[in-house]
Amino acid sequence: MRSYLSTTIILYLFLLLGCDNTNKRQLELALQTAGNNRQQLEKVIQHYKGDKQKEEAARFLIQNMLGKYYLEGDKIDKFHQFIDSAYQIEQEEYDQQTINNTYRANNKYQHNYAKQQADLQRINANFLITQIDAAFQVWQKPWNKHLSxxxxxxxxxxxxxGNELPEIWREEYYNAFSGLLTDSILTARNACISINNELIKLPIHVFTDFPKPADIKPSSLIHIKFGLCGDYTNLAIYAMRSVGIPVTTGSIPHWGHSNNSHAFNLLYGEDGNYYDFAGGEHHPGDHLKRFDGIPKVYQKTFSVxxxxxxxxxxxxxxxxxxxKNPFMKDITxxxxxxxxxxxxxxxxxxxxxxxxxxLCVFDPQGWFPVDWGKISDKKVTFNHIGxxxxxxxxxxxxxxxxxxxSPFIVDSTGKxxxxxxxxxxxxxxxxxxxREPKHLEAIPPAFVGGKFQGSDYADFRIAEDLYTFTEAPSFKYTAIDVNPKKSYKYYRYQSSPNLRGNMAxxxxxxxxSQEILKGEIIGTDNTSIYNPHATKYNVFDGDPLTFFHTRDSMSWAGLALSKPAHINKIRYIIRNDDNGIRKNNTYxxxxxxxxxxxxxxGKQTAEQDELLIYKQIPQGTLYWLRNYTRGKEERIFTYENGKQVWW
Structure with missing residues (x-):
């Protein structure tokens, strides 16, 4: 999900500042925008008269509150109530599908309007004074003495x-994490690792499509059980800043090889460099190296x-x-x-x-801008692009x-x-x-040793092996010819010793008759806690996206026929992302x-699975195949030597 700052205040800011972009002018604009709350903000500045640094800190916060807001309303209240309730549940694994469905079913306000409340007009003096004093108490520590x-x-x-409800959060986080920092820790990196080691103990369950209307408030986030990447990023910032470790949010506005954005953490080191990490998962410098297709990296800033x-x-x-967002800095x-x-x-x-x-990268919703440049002499220059x-x-x-x-690619030499x-x-x-799913790439090799069997017995205590996987299968629908010695009442797929089901x-x-046999679905019932809905029934539901996944290896799924039958063909597809060509789908x-x-x-309706032919298409360009029947994952490709090459 992407959310962008409302530009009304920012454009107003620009018009008033004109060419004189001084802190004094920006502060005055902030105080004017505060309206009836101006007195509360001026009270903070007056409170620190005589303490130059704290007074300047107050001015910094107030002048950069322009454009910052949080959301209120029944929709937001119900969301926070649900999160607080869900985070109280203690279990080994959290079922994303059930949690999402429960939230959608029980929040009758989810489609209601949420009102934006401007920080400048709502935050009081006590809130800011408490925040400022707590921040200064953790400055000049060994791990942050390098900060100006x-x-x-x-x-x-x-x-x-983010746009979370404003809370007094520093004391709770300080009490939870300060004891982890010993006198022997002298660097920001070592301090960050000490806190992150504690965060790593927390459950990391990244939900891909949780319907979150606002950022989770700090008092809830400290009890996190599941969330989006940005939630774990925010958690790490609260934890680190509460003890004075310089950490903020880094972002990739859009991947170059897939259709999403990404949030992660940045640590500011003694050497002036940025160190990427994932709160609760990867230590500084160990995160972004896992990814390719990074076009630009931005730092989320508090200041304009x-x-x-x-x-x-x-x-x-x-x-x-x-x-239109002035709170980001290009650090690529x-x-x-x-x-x-x-x-x-x-x-x-x-x-x-x-x-x-x-400079834009592809997204099915339209080319997405990740960088900008000034046009000069019918050309434009972009600096530091992936x-x-x-x-x-x-x-x-x-x-x-x-x-x-025209679309173009630049390689690592600049060509x-x-x-x-x-x-x-x-x-x-x-x-x-x-493209083929990287997150499933370990599954095909693990199929080796799995088999299809026929038997006269429901427990397959005596069975004939009809086909054994001797090499990794593809993610395509595959048909194999078989010739059992006799007719059987029971047929099944049994996974290898290295796999827990994973047939789709x-x-x-x-x-x-050459018809598909029907019967009672039998097989392993102890489904995996990671995929509790992935039952044996999915193997025969006609949907290639569903699959079965169990707790044990050598699990199985099959049919009990009403009477013995002889088969000569088995057609299957393993667990996959359902991005292959599907018969009767419109493309x-x-x-x-x-x-x-x-x-x-032109449009076509696929006449078979796994293949769609387009005749006499221009060469050398970029292509994009859309499926109007099902699915949402689509990417651009080139066509080289008779094959699709994905970008």
Whole structure:
């Protein structure tokens, strides 16, 4: 889920500040925006008269409260009630499907409007004074002595990390984590590892689609049992800042090889470098190296970034939502492992009167901007962009992206390769709409040793092996010919000693009628706590996305027929992501044409599983296959040597 700051206050800020972007002017604007709450904010500044640093800290917080808000309403109240209740449950594993369904079913307010409450107009003096005093109490520790006052204000002082309800959280977190830091800890990294080791003991259950309307408040998050990546990121920030460790949020606005964004933690070290980590999971420097396809890395800041696009846009040019946010800082150059490159791209597609152009990566919802640059002499330069990713340069007009270049890729040496639509055509043989699932890559090899069997006995105490897996199967529907010695009443798949089920669909074909046999579903019942809905019934439900998964290896699923039958074919598909071609599903192929826009090659209804053929399609360009029947995962690909190559 992506959420963007409402731009009303930020644009108002820009107009009032004009060219004089001084802290004094920004503070005055904040106080004006506070309205009836101005007296509370001025009370904080007055409270610290005579203490120069704390007074400046108060000014820093107040002047940068512009644009910060939290949400209120029945929808939010019910969400927090549900989270607090769910986090009280103690169990070995948490069932995402049941939790999500329970929340949706019981929150009748989930579609209600949630009201934004501006921090400037609601936060009182006592709240800010308590936060400031607690932050100063943990400054000048061995692990944060390297921070300047300005760095302290950015990395330790902030009272919030997202749009959570404002709470006095530092004391509770300090009491929970300060005892972990000993006198022998002298560096930010070692202090961070000490706290993170404790967070690692917490359950890490990242839910992929939890319907979260707002950030979880700190008093709830300390009891976390499950959440999104951003929730674990926020938890680590509260824990670290409560004891004075300089940690904030890092973000990848959009992956270059998949369709999501990503939040993680950043530690600011003594050497002035940023160290990426995942709170409760990976230590500093160990997180981002797991990923490829990183186009840009940003630091989430509390302070307004004066050089951000929204703050430097002196024209009336419309900006994409992502770049209306002044609270982010481009730090990609600090991550050499992603081989950041600087490229100048000629704008060859069409003329534009725009001042800015945007570096975009693909998303099924439209090209997503991850960087911006000024147009000069019909070209634009982008600094420090991730390599081996397909980009396109676009302008922004009428609330949409307009292509200015052909798609291109830049490699780790800085070489740029364009993908241009050619007149030559070829037939495309398509097997998928998305790359093969990396998160399931360990499953096919573990199938070796699994088998299909027939038996006269329901417990298969005596059975004939009809087929044994001697090599890893694919993620496709696969048919195999078999020739049992006789007719059997019971047929099954049994997993190998290295696997706990993981069959998605199974069909046994009658030799005489060539129809799929039906019968009572039998097999292993002790489902896995990690997939409690993955029962033996899923193997025969006709849905290739469902599967069975048990607690034990050599588990099995099969059929008890009403009478013995002879089979000559077995058709199956192992646990998969259901992104292959599916019979009777409706597809549409798109390609980037000479104008840089997506052009349709037409719709088709697949006549068979795992293969879709498009005749005489332009070569050399970029392609995108959509499925209008089911699923939402789709990615761009090129077509090379008769194969889809995914990006």
């Amino acid at each position: 006052f300005d760095e302290f204000c950015e990395w330790i002082l902030p009272y919030r990390v 970034q004066q050089n951000s696009l929204v703050m430097t846009n002196t024209s009336k040019e419309e900006l994409p939502a992502f770049f 150059e600090h991550f050499p492992a992603i081989h950041p490159q600087t490229v100048s791209v000629p704008l060859t597609i069409k003329n534009t009167h725009n001042k800015y152009a945007y 390599s081996d990713i397909i980009y396109q340069v676009n302008s922004y007009k009428d609330n949409s992206m307009q292509p200015l270049s 740029v390769t364009l993908f241009e639509c050619r007149r030559e055509k070829e037939d495309l043989y398509l097997e998928r709409k998305y 669909e199974l069909e046994f074909y009658d030799t005489n 549409e192929l798109f390609y980037i044409d000479e104008s840089g826009a997506w052009a349709s090659a």
